[in-house]
Amino acid sequence: MTHTAEGTTPFERLTSHMEGEDLVCPDCGYEDNGGEWKAKTNGSQILYRHLCPSCGAVRKRTFDLSDKASTVAETEED
Numbered sequence: 731m732t733h734t735a736e737g738t739t740p741f742e743r744l745t746s747h748m749e750g751e752d753l754v755c756p757d758c759g760y761e762d763n764g765g766e767w768k769a770k771t772n773g774s775q776i777l778y779r780h781l782c783p784s785c786g787a788v789r790k791r792t793f794d795l796s797d798k799a800s801t802v803a804e805t806e807e808d
């Protein structure tokens with residue numbers, strides 16, 4: 731039996747407030763106070779992107795408008 735710790739999910743973070751929260755880079759720990767998640771939409775999805783000004787790490791999130799209650803994808807790039 732393996733139990734996975736339940737806690738703050740990416741979805742919960744996404745739906746709470748994209749701005750002000752979660753602007754701390756998971757790679758280098760830089761807090762991007764002046765930054766923000768850039769959001770754009772293609773009609774069926776909202777695409778969020780954040781670039782860390784310190785180390786250049788890019789985080790992307792896709793928010794599916796057609797089923798926003800259950801579909802959130804989070805990807806990270808080096």
Ligand SMILES: [Zn+2]
Binds near residue numbers: 782
């Ligand atoms: Zn960083």
